[in-house]
Amino acid sequence: MKRKNCMVAQSGGPTVAINASLAGVIESAMKSDQYDSVYGSLNGIMGILNSDFINLSEIITENPDYLHRLMVTPAMYLGSCRYKLPDFLDDDSSYVYIFKQFADYDIGAFFYIGGNDSMDTVLKLSEYGKRIGSPVRIIGIPKTIDNDLCETDHTPGFGSAAKYIASSLLEISHDTFIYAVKSVTIGEIMGRDAGWLTAAAALARNEYNKAPHLIYLPEVPFDKEDFLLDVKRLLFEQNNVIVAVSEGIRDASGNYISASEQSIDTFGHSQLSGVGKTLEFLVKEKLGVKVRSVEINVLQRCASHLSSKTDLEEAFALGKKAVALSEEGVTASMATIHRISNSPYQVEYGYAELNGIANEAKSVPAEWISDAGNDIKQPLLDYLTPLIQGEMDVTYQNGLPVYMNVSHLAKRP
Amino acid sequence: MKRKNCMVAQSGGPTVAINASLAGVIESAMKSDQYDSVYGSLNGIMGILNSDFINLSEIITENPDYLHRLMVTPAMYLGSCRYKLPDFLDDDSSYVYIFKQFADYDIGAFFYIGGNDSMDTVLKLSEYGKRIGSPVRIIGIPKTIDNDLCETDHTPGFGSAAKYIASSLLEISHDTFIYAVKSVTIGEIMGRDAGWLTAAAALARNEYNKAPHLIYLPEVPFDKEDFLLDVKRLLFEQNNVIVAVSEGIRDASGNYISASEQSIDTFGHSQLSGVGKTLEFLVKEKLGVKVRSVEINVLQRCASHLSSKTDLEEAFALGKKAVALSEEGVTASMATIHRISNSPYQVEYGYAELNGIANEAKSVPAEWISDAGNDIKQPLLDYLTPLIQGEMDVTYQNGLPVYMNVSHLAKRP
Numbered sequence: 001m002k003r004k005n006c007m008v009a010q011s012g013g014p015t016v017a018i019n020a021s022l023a024g025v026i027e028s029a030m031k032s033d034q035y036d037s038v039y040g041s042l043n044g045i046m047g048i049l050n051s052d053f054i055n056l057s058e059i060i061t062e063n064p065d066y067l068h069r070l071m072v073t074p075a076m077y078l079g080s081c082r083y084k085l086p087d088f089l090d091d092d093s094s095y096v097y098i099f100k101q102f103a104d105y106d107i108g109a110f111f112y113i114g115g116n117d118s119m120d121t122v123l124k125l126s127e128y129g130k131r132i133g134s135p136v137r138i139i140g141i142p143k144t145i146d147n148d149l150c151e152t153d154h155t156p157g158f159g160s161a162a163k164y165i166a167s168s169l170l171e172i173s174h175d176t177f178i179y180a181v182k183s184v185t186i187g188e189i190m191g192r193d194a195g196w197l198t199a200a201a202a203l204a205r206n207e208y209n210k211a212p213h214l215i216y217l218p219e220v221p222f223d224k225e226d227f228l229l230d231v232k233r234l235l236f237e238q239n240n241v242i243v244a245v246s247e248g249i250r251d252a253s254g255n256y257i258s259a260s261e262q263s264i265d266t267f268g269h270s271q272l273s274g275v276g277k278t279l280e281f282l283v284k285e286k287l288g289v290k291v292r293s294v295e296i297n298v299l300q301r302c303a304s305h306l307s308s309k310t311d312l313e314e315a316f317a318l319g320k321k322a323v324a325l326s327e328e329g330v331t332a333s334m335a336t337i338h339r340i341s342n343s344p345y346q347v348e349y350g351y352a353e354l355n356g357i358a359n360e361a362k363s364v365p366a367e368w369i370s371d372a373g374n375d376i377k378q379p380l381l382d383y384l385t386p387l388i389q390g391e392m393d394v395t396y397q398n399g400l401p402v403y404m405n406v407s408h409l410a411k412r413p
Numbered sequence: 414m415k416r417k418n419c420m421v422a423q424s425g426g427p428t429v430a431i432n433a434s435l436a437g438v439i440e441s442a443m444k445s446d447q448y449d450s451v452y453g454s455l456n457g458i459m460g461i462l463n464s465d466f467i468n469l470s471e472i473i474t475e476n477p478d479y480l481h482r483l484m485v486t487p488a489m490y491l492g493s494c495r496y497k498l499p500d501f502l503d504d505d506s507s508y509v510y511i512f513k514q515f516a517d518y519d520i521g522a523f524f525y526i527g528g529n530d531s532m533d534t535v536l537k538l539s540e541y542g543k544r545i546g547s548p549v550r551i552i553g554i555p556k557t558i559d560n561d562l563c564e565t566d567h568t569p570g571f572g573s574a575a576k577y578i579a580s581s582l583l584e585i586s587h588d589t590f591i592y593a594v595k596s597v598t599i600g601e602i603m604g605r606d607a608g609w610l611t612a613a614a615a616l617a618r619n620e621y622n623k624a625p626h627l628i629y630l631p632e633v634p635f636d637k638e639d640f641l642l643d644v645k646r647l648l649f650e651q652n653n654v655i656v657a658v659s660e661g662i663r664d665a666s667g668n669y670i671s672a673s674e675q676s677i678d679t680f681g682h683s684q685l686s687g688v689g690k691t692l693e694f695l696v697k698e699k700l701g702v703k704v705r706s707v708e709i710n711v712l713q714r715c716a717s718h719l720s721s722k723t724d725l726e727e728a729f730a731l732g733k734k735a736v737a738l739s740e741e742g743v744t745a746s747m748a749t750i751h752r753i754s755n756s757p758y759q760v761e762y763g764y765a766e767l768n769g770i771a772n773e774a775k776s777v778p779a780e781w782i783s784d785a786g787n788d789i790k791q792p793l794l795d796y797l798t799p800l801i802q803g804e805m806d807v808t809y810q811n812g813l814p815v816y817m818n819v820s821h822l823a824k825r826p
Contacts, residue, residue, distance in 0.1 A: 208820040388812035399801035407621040
């Protein structure tokens with residue numbers, strides 16, 4: 001049987017695990033007897049529309065050690081996009097062109113690594129492919145630091161972000177405990193609609209560190225008066241109060257606590273920043289104590305120097321699983337992680353249809369949040385703990401981590 | 414000869430190297446035939462005023478492996494303070510009490526680890542000690558992420574902060590390059606008056622990464638029009654422009670570019686934040702491109718998981734040097750680092766009098782800044798490069814770095 005080629009692309013927001021899935025796809029596809037070349041489409045689906053490809057199997061064949069370096073490189077080696085395909089019933093021109101490209105490049109399988117918006121692209125391409133009777137197998141590979149994809153126990157990228165957030169909170173605690181004066185520190189954490197990342201701040205707690213002392217997730221309506229009472233009560237007992245808060249907290253009417261800088265992105269999401277500052281000013285005004293806010297910034301999604309080995313190994317395994325699924329003839333699906341047990345931590349890999357994933361989001365269950373709505377419960381901690389275990393072996397050169405050369409991304413129009 | 418005890422304390426803002434100097438003091442003093450117990454004063458000079466001491470030699474004797482763990486623990490194991498001693502000619506009551514404590518605890522030497530404000534305390538205590546003919550030797554040990562202490566080639570804590578900043582800028586570059594759209598990213602870096610930390614962002618550059626493309630230090634008056642022209646010119650040539658800017662940049666009249674949240678700390682410094690946001694809004698308004706600002710937050714001074722081995726080893730060596738100096742009868746001085754050569758990197762340790770250090774600050778020399786005032790020159794890069802070399806061996810447990818238990822700091826009034 002003549003071998004086909006395959007193609008892979010990455011889309012959505014960066015994580016430190018998305019290149020590990022790419023590495024898994026490349027390694028498996030290069031070993032496969034069904035596939036010949038592995039093409040990378042640059043900037044997600046845009047690369048297919050612009051004929052912007054690189055031959056990944058060639059690059060890896062020439063430099064086999066690049067596979068490990070790719071695995072620990074942050075963000076997208078192939079670049080990303082925030083492009084939403086139109087409904088093909090309204091306009092099928094891009095679909096016609098994409099499947100012509102698949103035919104021209106003799107593509108047998110297309111792998112798309114992304115979050116719930118990217119799975120919308122996978123779903124639409126799958127449905128169009130089915131309609132025209134295309135043999136191209138189309139498989140999604142999950143990634144998102146937000147951990148809000150349905151049908152998978154958790155998502156690659158989340159465990160590393162959780163590890164970064166917990167380590168940062170621990171280090172910020174050390175930074176906070178040094179002054180014997182009353183103070184409040186507010187850590188603002190990513191996660192627009194789901195509180196998984198903010199919950200991960202609880203992993204910073206240990207025998208001497210009870211911080212963060214308060215945790216506010218977007219799943220619970222935020223009440224400023226309750227918040228001030230929580231902080232006041234703790235300040236009565238101790239000097240330093242450290243709070244972890246999601247960027248996406250809203251009041252009972254659904255209004256963001258920080259609405260000062262809203263704008264709308266391509267997918268209609270509000271872009272937020274500033275809830276930390278808002279609460280900082282509130283505490284300063286109402287409680288009059290020393291207060292600071294720390295925005296746990298984009299490093300939480302790109303700090304590959306502190307990734308979770310468990311996370312990256314799972315991301316790699318999902319890339320391999322996607323190739324295996326395509327070899328078995330599976331299409332119109334996303335590779336998934338199923339947890340068998342917390343302790344010992346065991347998972348198996350499977351797949352799910354896209355209808356329940358694309359454009360859907362998974363929140364933190366109410367039963368994992370404290371009744372007062374200002375902390376998480378033990379089962380959530382048990383769920384989170386295995387995901388941050390282990391450290392990757394990152395090479396340093398001249399004092400800095402060594403990542404993949406991404407100069408090909410600078411050459412785009 | 415009967416042995417005396419010695420005492421050590423830490424003061425000012427946190428760094429990741431200040432506990433390495435403490436470890437150096439403890440190790441040397443415990444081996445010394447001049448000293449018996451090593452007392453730690455909690456919260457700097459406040460601990461002496463409050464009789465808040467811990468016996469460090471006891472703790473280390475019981476757990477010898479704590480010395481390495483202490484070395485990699487961020488911030489101050491002994492806590493800090495921002496307490497400025499009054500002039501003893503105005504009010505000598507605290508001086509009388511401090512030297513009574515020294516006598517009661519049979520203290521032969523007092524080591525104070527801190528920045529230029531803390532050296533003010535060392536200077537005042539030294540002068541008072543001289544006046545009353547006290548035999549207590551008083552030695553300062555430098556630390557500050559700002560690298561702005563005079564008389565020493567560089568300061569412990571700076572190299573690790575520089576390494577964190579450069580690594581972060583490299584990772585933020587990967588996070589930025591993924592989208593094929595025009596964008597500006599502004600990284601705001603600490604350093605109120607001196608641009609050393611912001612300059613360190615240049616260490617992120619490598620064969621594929623030219624970011625940060627622009628660097629603005631507080632040593633150069635900042636001109637908004639020039640800045641917009643710089644950014645526009647680069648956006649013409651490339652998609653993504655990444656800017657490193659000091660929190661302390663000022664215009665030609667000396668006004669801070671971000672003056673929105675000024676307040677004054679104990680030492681009369683303006684507390685700043687928000688220059689990143691100010692420039693973000695400026696770019697959005699004037700150039701209309703996608704723009705974001707990233708405040709490189711307090712992690713730059715407390716991320717011990719990414720410290721520079723060179724920095725921590727030098728901090729440890731300075732702690733040992735301070736003990737050796739006191740044994741030789743030196744007092745009223747600060748231990749210093751002298752650079753012998755860049756390549757191979759070689760230093761030796763010495764000491765300097767406090768008059769040229771306390772309350773003084775060292776700026777980045779004009780000849781190390783580009784003529785256009787928007788970048789640094791090669792000699793500054795050569796100066797910075799050795800300081801970020803090497804990585805410490807940090808132990809991880811349950812997914813997080815293992816640091817020293819600081820629960821003793823929570824027990825303070």
